[in-house]
Amino acid sequence: MTQREEPLWEGRKPHYTDPLRGRLPELERCMIRHRALQMILIIYHAEELKREVLEIVAAQRDCKNAVNDEDRPAEEEVPDRKKVKRAFDALVRDGVLTPDERREMVDLIGRRNSIAHHLDQVTADLSTDAWVRDHLTYMPDRQEHDYEALDRLEAMRRLLEERTIAKHYVGVMSMRGIFFEATEKALRDDIRRLDRRIRKLVRERRTAIQALNKEMSIEATELVGDFHPRWPENRYHRGRLTPRGVEVCYRLFDMGKSAMAVAHIMELSLSSARARERQWRTLGGETRAVPQLESIPKVHIPVRYEDMR
Incomplete structure (x- = not known):
């Protein structure tokens, strides 16, 4: 019997997010x-x-x-x-x-x-x-x-x-x-x-x-499976990004994504995405030292029902 390969995790089902957090455009x-x-x-x-x-x-x-x-x-x-x-x-x-x-x-x-x-x-x-x-x-x-x-x-x-x-x-x-x-x-x-x-x-x-819409795609990138932007271990239950989540966010900026695109992809508020972009630029932006995602220790976060939807 051949062992069946498990498909890579593609993230939670896309859901409408509000990067402006209730502030009407x-x-x-x-x-x-x-x-x-x-x-x-x-x-x-x-x-x-x-x-x-x-x-x-x-x-x-x-x-x-x-x-x-x-x-x-x-x-x-x-x-x-x-x-x-x-x-x-x-x-x-x-x-x-x-x-x-x-x-x-x-x-x-x-x-x-x-x-x-x-x-x-x-x-x-x-x-x-x-x-x-x-x-x-x-x-x-x-x-x-x-x-x-x-x-x-x-x-x-x-x-x-x-x-x-x-x-x-x-x-x-x-x-x-x-x-x-x-x-x-x-x-x-x-x-x-x-x-x-x-x-x-x-x-x-x-x-x-x-x-x-042209910025939203992350196909053919390293951000799949455990490194998917919406992987549950990328953020704490209160919404704050874990160390790995922060690096995934920086990787999106490395790809040239705008703050609005990052906010949608990672389900962040626009103000949070812009704050992360400023931190990314402070670290050197595209010329920053890029760590290996595998080297960033995971943070144990209990699985919740909404993370499995």
């Missing part, structure tokens, strides 16, 4: 601000759409009662949800809206509550925290930001205005739009500036990712 920061400004406008236009539906239907009812010389019936106390439902029923019944348009408007008005009640979920996908990213995979029905909601809300408001005019509905004037006009202009200006900035940062991010 500029791209994610800009996207959060962009979404926040959009959500303010979504909340405003959703509330305005709801008010317009209620006011238009109420004004039309009052006009009909006045023409027919009928007293306005006393309004019964009903929940706000029922008032909105009855108002939409009247608009569909009068042919102002189609059932599909009604569903679209109801869904858009509901965006206001979705944002208010699930604000934590709307921006969670922009987090760089590994635990948050893993947890989101178990939340397939979470509330996500809808970048088209604002445009759809404005389109529905214009549609409602055009249809009520075509159906000779009584017009309702409101000062709310004038009160909010200056604020909306300022918010839209900021959104446009952020949009341009985000597009530029996305292009830069793609270029950086392509460059980083």
